[in-house]
Amino acid sequence: MPLPLEREAIQNLTEELEVIIAAHLAWFKQLNRSLVCACDPPPGDMAPDAHLRSPFGQWYYTHETHPLVEYPAFQELAEVQQAMHNAARLALLDIIQGARPFPETYDNFIDLSLRLNTKLRKLQLDIIGELLTTDPLTGCATRRGMLGKLREEQERAIRIQRPCCICLMDFDRFKRINDELGHPAGDAVLRQGMKFTLGLLRKYDSIYRYGGEEFLICLPGTPLKDAVVVIERIRNGLAHLPVELPSGETLRISASFGLAEMHTRRPVEEAIANADMALIRAKENGRNRIEIWQPE
Ligand SMILES: Nc1nc2c(ncn2[C@@H]2O[C@H](COP(=O)(O)OP(=O)(O)OP(=O)(O)O)[C@@H](O)[C@H]2O)c(=O)[nH]1
Structure with missing residues (x-):
């Protein structure tokens, strides 16, 4: 499905996604540290609306009226991100109670975090692909592909x-x-x-x-x-x-x-x-x- 976006919007989104991917990795690193080193987790991550408060959530839900909302790869992000925050909360609960997370709980959190990262990268590549296949002067597709x-x-x-x-x-x-x-x-x-x-x-x-x-x-x-x-x-x-x-x-x-x-x-x-x-x-x-x- 082609992205329903103007060239300038595509360029801006590519840059925004780079920032979001970096923010997601920083969050992932911090959360993983809390789990592995049994440190106190940041309080926001225990909240039921943690997925809305994270940098990703703030970026994603401000795009709700954006034309990208129609794009399936964009819609799939929300599901994975929410599941990832739920998995993180479960694992953190074990830490707070002085226990170690079950391997399955930990694996689930890691898998979902990595999946979100992969999906964000894939979306970014699709967007860059669109940039390469759109003629900047006329907005028509180029001959590539x-x-x-x-x-x-x-x-x-x-x-x-x-x-x-x-x-x-x-x-x-x-x-x-x-x-x-x-x-x-x-x-x-x-x-x-x-x-x-x-x-x-x-x-x-x-x-x-x-x-x-x-x-x-x-x-x-x-x-x-x-x-x-x-x-x-x-x-x-x-x-x-x-x-x-x-x-x-x-x-x-x-x-x-x-x-x-x-x-x-x-x-x-x-x-x-x-x-x-x-x-x-x-x-x-x-x-x-x-x-x-x-x-x-
Ligand atoms: N301004 C502008 N000119 C372009 C662009 N791409 C190609 N051209 C020019 O388009 C012109 C095409 O000329 P020709 O192929 O001779 O065709 P024509 O003058 O349209 O004649 P007919 O097709 O026979 O009616 C060339 O002078 C190209 O340099 C562009 O992106 N911008």
């Missing part, structure tokens, strides 16, 4: 017996925009054009920055005739989108599209090549249009 994801869509298409379409989209006369209005103007076109395009797609559609000003749109569960309707909405919308340039001026733009249905038994690379052939035809036939790849 694209073929793997398209193959997954192909497998799903076979499973659910619904076609999947691939579309290559390329902004028209983009070199001219850069050359005549400057590179920041070109960047503004890409940023605003793709924001608009992303806004028209469903949440299970995906879009990758395929090259400089070329993007690949994947429309799962969509037959060709429906895909044409979606892409036409994008084409027409872009042709009417007033792009605001850094100079304050407004620019009219357009894009060309090559559409192909993914064959369920052929490599996904073939569908991309077919969409590319259709895109070349769209450019040759005057731009600002959609061409559909048809088998000879």
Whole structure:
């Protein structure tokens, strides 16, 4: 499941997680010391709401309204952390009563602490992965991992017996925009054009920055005739989108599209090549249009 986060939020979360992991390890060390050396435990750790008071708890429960809440790996943290605090309390109770914790109680506490650490690291890696697979300019996915994801869509298409379409989209006369209005103007076109395009797609559609000003749109569960309707909405919308340039001026733009249905038994690379052939035809036939790849 992709993380529903903006790039800046991803960056902040990565840093927050580093702090939380360090705080968890410091807490773990202190608690382990209380158990092994039979020292008085910090009073907070005996409280029934210890899981809320810890640095992790304070960080986690302030994120309750955060979009990350929908992410399964984030939800799993709460369960493990609460169980870990319960296990710590049981082991500490033995110490307070002048006994040694049962090995099972101690093992349970250690296992849960290590599991929480592993889960926090895994979440951090997922978030960093997301950072690497998101294009900072447009917010679209990068090509890293694209073929793997398209193959997954192909497998799903076979499973659910619904076609999947691939579309290559390329902004028209983009070199001219850069050359005549400057590179920041070109960047503004890409940023605003793709924001608009992303806004028209469903949440299970995906879009990758395929090259400089070329993007690949994947429309799962969509037959060709429906895909044409979606892409036409994008084409027409872009042709009417007033792009605001850094100079304050407004620019009219357009894009060309090559559409192909993914064959369920052929490599996904073939569908991309077919969409590319259709895109070349769209450019040759005057731009600002959609061409559909048809088998000879
Ligand atoms: N501003 C900006 N320009 C980019 C970026 N990536 C690629 N480009 C430029 O996009 C231009 C693409 O030009 P061409 O491939 O000649 O295509 P075109 O001018 O759009 O012409 P047609 O596709 O035939 O309509 C090149 O000048 C690239 O340097 C980017 O991230 N920002």
